[in-house]
Amino acid sequence: MDNQTQAPHLAGVIGFFSDPHQLLHATEKVRDSSYKHFDAFTPYPVHGMDAAQGLKRSPLPFVTFAAGLTGCTLGFLLQYWTSVVDWPIIVGGKPFNSWPAFVPVMFECTILFAGLATVGAMFLLNGLPNHKRKSFDPRITRDQFALLIEAPVALEADRTEQFNESKAAEFLKSIGAKEVKSVYSEGWF
Amino acid sequence: MSTSTEVTTFKPEALVTGGKNYVNVNDDVSAPLERFPAKTWWICFIAAILAFSLGAVLAAQMFMDGLGVLGLNQPNGWGIFIVNFVFWVGIGHAGTLISAVLFLFRQKWRTAINRSAEAMTIFAVMTALLFPVIHTGRPWYAAIWLLPYPNQRHLWVNFRSPLLWDVFAVGTYFTISLTFWFVGLIPDLASIRDRAKNPIRKTIYTLLSLGWRGSNKNWSHYETTYMILAGLSTPLVLSVHSVVSFDFATSNVPGWHTTIFPPYFVAGAIFSGFAMVVTLLVIAREAFNLKSYITLNHLEKMNKIIMATGMVVGYAYSCEFFIAWYSGSPFERFAFINRAFGPYWWAYWIMVSCNVFIPQVFWFKKARTSIPVMFVVSLFVNIGMWFERFVIVVTSLHRDFLPSNWKYYVPTWYDWGITLGSFGWFFIWFLLFCRVLPVIAMAEVKGVMNLEEGDEKHDPSPLKEVPAHG
Numbered sequence: 252m253d254n255q256t257q258a259p260h261l262a263g264v265i266g267f268f269s270d271p272h273q274l275l276h277a278t279e280k281v282r283d284s285s286y287k288h289f290d291a292f293t294p295y296p297v298h299g300m301d302a303a304q305g306l307k308r309s310p311l312p313f314v315t316f317a318a319g320l321t322g323c324t325l326g327f328l329l330q331y332w333t334s335v336v337d338w339p340i341i342v343g344g345k346p347f348n349s350w351p352a353f354v355p356v357m358f359e360c361t362i363l364f365a366g367l368a369t370v371g372a373m374f375l376l377n378g379l380p381n382h383k384r385k386s387f388d389p390r391i392t393r394d395q396f397a398l399l400i401e402a403p404v405a406l407e408a409d410r411t412e413q414f415n416e417s418k419a420a421e422f423l424k425s426i427g428a429k430e431v432k433s434v435y436s437e438g439w440f
Numbered sequence: 441m442s443t444s445t446e447v448t449t450f451k452p453e454a455l456v457t458g459g460k461n462y463v464n465v466n467d468d469v470s471a472p473l474e475r476f477p478a479k480t481w482w483i484c485f486i487a488a489i490l491a492f493s494l495g496a497v498l499a500a501q502m503f504m505d506g507l508g509v510l511g512l513n514q515p516n517g518w519g520i521f522i523v524n525f526v527f528w529v530g531i532g533h534a535g536t537l538i539s540a541v542l543f544l545f546r547q548k549w550r551t552a553i554n555r556s557a558e559a560m561t562i563f564a565v566m567t568a569l570l571f572p573v574i575h576t577g578r579p580w581y582a583a584i585w586l587l588p589y590p591n592q593r594h595l596w597v598n599f600r601s602p603l604l605w606d607v608f609a610v611g612t613y614f615t616i617s618l619t620f621w622f623v624g625l626i627p628d629l630a631s632i633r634d635r636a637k638n639p640i641r642k643t644i645y646t647l648l649s650l651g652w653r654g655s656n657k658n659w660s661h662y663e664t665t666y667m668i669l670a671g672l673s674t675p676l677v678l679s680v681h682s683v684v685s686f687d688f689a690t691s692n693v694p695g696w697h698t699t700i701f702p703p704y705f706v707a708g709a710i711f712s713g714f715a716m717v718v719t720l721l722v723i724a725r726e727a728f729n730l731k732s733y734i735t736l737n738h739l740e741k742m743n744k745i746i747m748a749t750g751m752v753v754g755y756a757y758s759c760e761f762f763i764a765w766y767s768g769s770p771f772e773r774f775a776f777i778n779r780a781f782g783p784y785w786w787a788y789w790i791m792v793s794c795n796v797f798i799p800q801v802f803w804f805k806k807a808r809t810s811i812p813v814m815f816v817v818s819l820f821v822n823i824g825m826w827f828e829r830f831v832i833v834v835t836s837l838h839r840d841f842l843p844s845n846w847k848y849y850v851p852t853w854y855d856w857g858i859t860l861g862s863f864g865w866f867f868i869w870f871l872l873f874c875r876v877l878p879v880i881a882m883a884e885v886k887g888v889m890n891l892e893e894g895d896e897k898h899d900p901s902p903l904k905e906v907p908a909h910g
Contacts, residue, residue, distance in 0.1 A: 380650035389634035394462030
């Protein structure tokens with residue numbers, strides 16, 4: 252944690268590619284290399300990139316399902332408890348537990364919980380919000396496709412020595428990067 | 441001269457015209473955000489503020505004097521305010537349809553219009569919510585009494601009432617639409633942040649973009665979220681107007697008590713919403729020079745949907761008449777004959793003309809692709825759909841079972857002034873949106889630019905000279 256107050260540390264070496272195809276193929280090569288920590292940066296989601304990067308499917312649908320189930324149950328319990336337990340009143344000659352009339356509210360609670368929980372979990376997994384994160388390059392959100400080989404984050408102060416900066420740069424160039432630079436970060440991921 | 445051996449290939453039309461590249465997308469879409477507003481914008485903005493102020497002053501007067509200043513009477517307990525509520529909620533539905541349903545159907549042309557349509561949804565729901573609340577006459581109570589919370593009266597809300605379902609349906613709809621919209625905005629806000637030069641602007645967009653930097657590990661979760669939200673919004677949007685229609689359909693007033701209401705309301709909502717999108721986009725693409733992105737092709741597709749949903753609505757009108765006759769109930773039969781030929785015949789025929797007859801011009805490609813024609817038709821549809829709600833609310837109420845209880849309903853200028861104010865409120869938000877947020881989803885448009893035929897899945901290349909890939 253002290254690192255954040257110190258000078259920015261080397262985050263890795265980033266290479267720029269002119270189009271998504273090149274990036275896709277370059278990413279596959281990095282995936283099959285000895286570098287274990289790397290990430291692609293693109294202005295829009297490039298299809299096929301998850302496979303090229305060897306990413307697993309996002310676990311978010313499970314969050315949605317669990318939250319939806321919770322919302323549905325809580326929606327029912329709220330209505331059941333208020334209409335049957337806490338203050339039973341006969342409305343329109345219906346039974347206290349007139350569950351068909353509770354369905355619309357249960358449905359809306361399902362959607363509300365599922366939607367908000369999914370977005371919340373996505374923020375958590377992506378480490379958002381984090382306003383200290385800066386773009387590695389302002390062109391990435393415009394038209395550039397980039398590949399970052401990360402310096403392994405270790406607790407030792409001499410971690411930069413374990414990561415051969417120029418070797419990574421060479422490697423990126425060899426797989427087609429037209430421009431390579433080292434990037435520094437204050438607190439990565 | 442095609443021979444039998446020749447393979448016919450389908451060449452999709454370009455979604456972005458004018459030979460634009462990724463840099464152009466950012467420059468063109470961000471341009472309105474980065475310059476001082478033009479004179480026309482100020483004129484529109486001031487007009488919107490004046491309209492809203494008029495509505496606000498009249499509403500304040502109404503709170504002091506009571507609802508008697510409105511045209512409401514016995515038996516017309518619901519009037520223009522409820523008409524406006526249903527109208528504005530309906531307008532919102534097109535935004536969700538474009539952003540969620542067309543997304544699930546892989547309609548890539550939606551990328552040009554989804555951002556502004558979703559913005560329209562949010563502002564329309566904000567406008568709609570004003571009406572039931574001020575209609576109580578004591579909005580400061582209504583806003584909290586609608587919610588189930590433990591209170592000193594030891595009473596709960598009535599969960600068996602469709603009016604309470606509305607609170608949950610519209611509340612959820614607003615929350616989820618806002619979330620969906622914001623999630624879609626994050627990458628674009630990062631784009632704006634990265635090109636910002638002014639330090640204040642930079643700070644604001646840095647905070648809004650949450651630290652997005654386009655990492656594919658993030659995109660992976662992001663895309664899953666987007667898909668799930670689209671999947672959740674689709675049944676949600678259908679539920680919202682169904683629940684709004686239950687407000688009427690679960691009562692026993694002839695003309696309201698029909699099972700066709702939920703699908704009929706949803707179709708009408710999509711119809712009116714698409715018309716509003718066309719109205720707004722025809723102006724926006726002109727004002728902000730976005731003709732390469734919101735192309736005539738996109739507008740034509742929307743016009744087709746307008747015509748299709750217009751005919752669904754027309755079918756519902758005739759079906760209602762058939763069922764009224766088929767039911768054998770004299771009250772039902774009277775309600776519908778009275779609707780078309782009674783004292784409010786003019787409202788009924790305005791509705792039918794605007795919603796069923798006028799959109800038929802879209803059978804002709806010339807009309808579908810003509811900006812002036814579609815603009816005028818979209819305005820007529822908006823008027824027609826407002827009258828549809830007027831017909832449903834007023835013609836059913838003004839003559840119910842008991843002739844001694846019949847009365848003609850005439851709105852007062854409080855009704856009209858507050859209605860005008862609601863348009864001012866809506867346009868204040870929409871005009872501000874055009875100034876501070878990108879009106880086109882830049883990241884999404886980049887993903888569908890220059891799609892080569894057969895490439896939908898794996899070819900996101902911006903370049904025409906696509907290298908062979910395997």
